[in-house]
Amino acid sequence: MEPTTEEKILEAAREVFMNKGFAAARMQEIADRAEINKGLLHYYYRSKNKLFRAVFDEAFAKFSAGINQVFEAEIPLFEKIEQFVDRYISLLMQNPAMPAFVISELNQKGDAFAEELLSRQTRPNPMPLVAQIQQEIAAGRIKPVNPIGLVLNMLSLCVFPILARPMFQGIMEVSRPVYDQMMEARKQEVAEFIISAIRKA
Amino acid sequence: MEPTTEEKILEAAREVFMNKGFAAARMQEIADRAEINKGLLHYYYRSKNKLFRAVFDEAFAKFSAGINQVFEAEIPLFEKIEQFVDRYISLLMQNPAMPAFVISELNQKGDAFAEELLSRQTRPNPMPLVAQIQQEIAAGRIKPVNPIGLVLNMLSLCVFPILARPMFQGIMEVSRPVYDQMMEARKQEVAEFIISAIRKA
């Protein structure tokens, strides 16, 4: 089935906003990619800001849903870590521009924007995982680490390599296929790294 | 001593470019912050692009020098990890906008820009640390991990929490002072986390 005009606009806006950021994005380029004209863009979304919000909100909700799905799974901690790393790196590799997009817009638009955005329904909620980590510590099954710190470590290890891809490729002088291959191997390595760090001696 | 006009310009440009990014930065705002007028800005730096490059190159060189200093230190691996985490988190906390700035510009301007930029003299060189890790593995003193992956993990754990500060604060509902305090505590925690992960059982 043919995509509707609105779908074509959103798809085009996603690509342009995510790759260039809000300020550098051009309504003309979005119109061109959607194969319509600028006037029609404003007919559907009255302003650049409104179109941006539509794209950003969707990306943020997708990001949140993907992450919460694993946070909430009712499985043992070590399995959950493995699943989290595997699924989350896969999700990020499928949308490699998303993390840099979300991070830089949140940084640029100031804390007011971040606050407003994070007050919505669909947002990351690490509490189930935090609680699970606390239980494991209380039961003496893993080392006594800061639970929030551990969740932050898991996220850092998955997201940063995607954010830093251009820098990493430049410094290490590796081609894109080799980079992709390394990320694939990292799924296993990162899970082992985290589990080794918290497993009781 | 009074700062020269050029110093005032660079200082103002740093603040504006780092917080807003290239596209959203305005020459007018830079002029205002430097307490001069737009015309004079163009007298010193003929274009916005040239001014941006001056700021970016300086930030990138500073970033690289700080990191290389620890990569090259001739001390035992576990000590080096502790020093790296401590110093690098401190450096980042003193320039909290720098990582997001460098990362997003490298992502937005495409791989050509990244390639060109990374071909300069002062750039991050993790090879001394990679070699040291390989030696430790060969000597059987740490677990056999991917050396490049380990360096990437160290960087991820230090940089990502700074990049994600607005998101982290929003999700965890913590104030700025509490966030700063958590980052301070992380210096110790992250070093222990990494060492636990690679120490032989």
Place this chain on the structure above:
DNA sequence: GTCTATAGGTAGATAGAC
């Protein structure tokens, strides 16, 4: 709904007086 044309505003860059 979709197009063309254009209004209205703003930003980077230049000219020229002092």
Place this chain on the structure above:
DNA sequence: GTCTATCTACCTATAGAC
């Protein structure tokens, strides 16, 4: 070196025909 004034280009947004 520093200023004011202005040019030129571009971009968002609107008006109006079809």
